[in-house]
Amino acid sequence: MEFSDVLDSATLYRLWQMPFRRAKVTPLIDENDLTSVRRVLDVGCGPGTNSDLFSHTNYLGIDLSEKYVTFARRRFSRDFQVADARDYLPPAGRTYDFILVNSLLHHMNDEDTRRILRTMEQALCEDGTIHIIDLLTPECGGIPRLLARRDRGSYARPLAQWKEVFCEFFTPRVVKPFWVSLFGLRLWNLVYFKGGRRIHG
8 A cells, every 4th residue: 555545544644744733834823813814715624634723713624535524524513625626616705814725736737736826816805815835845865855755746846936836826925934843853844825915907
């Protein structure tokens, strides 16, 4: 059985992520007052890993995996839907002031990444912000490169490439590379991006 097959199990995925979950969202917590958030769209929500951050909000998590969504509904009793983020459209007249895209886009090629970001641009309210956390291409060998290769996503990108594609659709407010470590050992190099709607014209 491949490692990626193991992570298809919602329970095993949560166990695998548990030691790193909070570290992955540290910039999200540090850079935002989450108590002021009203309407959240959690894109690629998996088995509801980060839904507890938004317990006070009107929250919707979407994921392509029916297994993950079923698990999340049962465990958290929140609104989760099976949906493809490349084509997701919110109900008529509904937008979100906080969109989270956590560790999803490195599973997507350039075309699908742009499709998702274009869709999220339409779903973001005028004064809202999008928050993207994703995998940077390791610049050196060792454990970070090994873990990146074992990841199910094939599209980790250098920082400059992430910034270029994010800024096609959103005005940057924060761009912050950071490390996720365990017992002082650096494991993953990630980027946190916070952006607002672009002003056209």
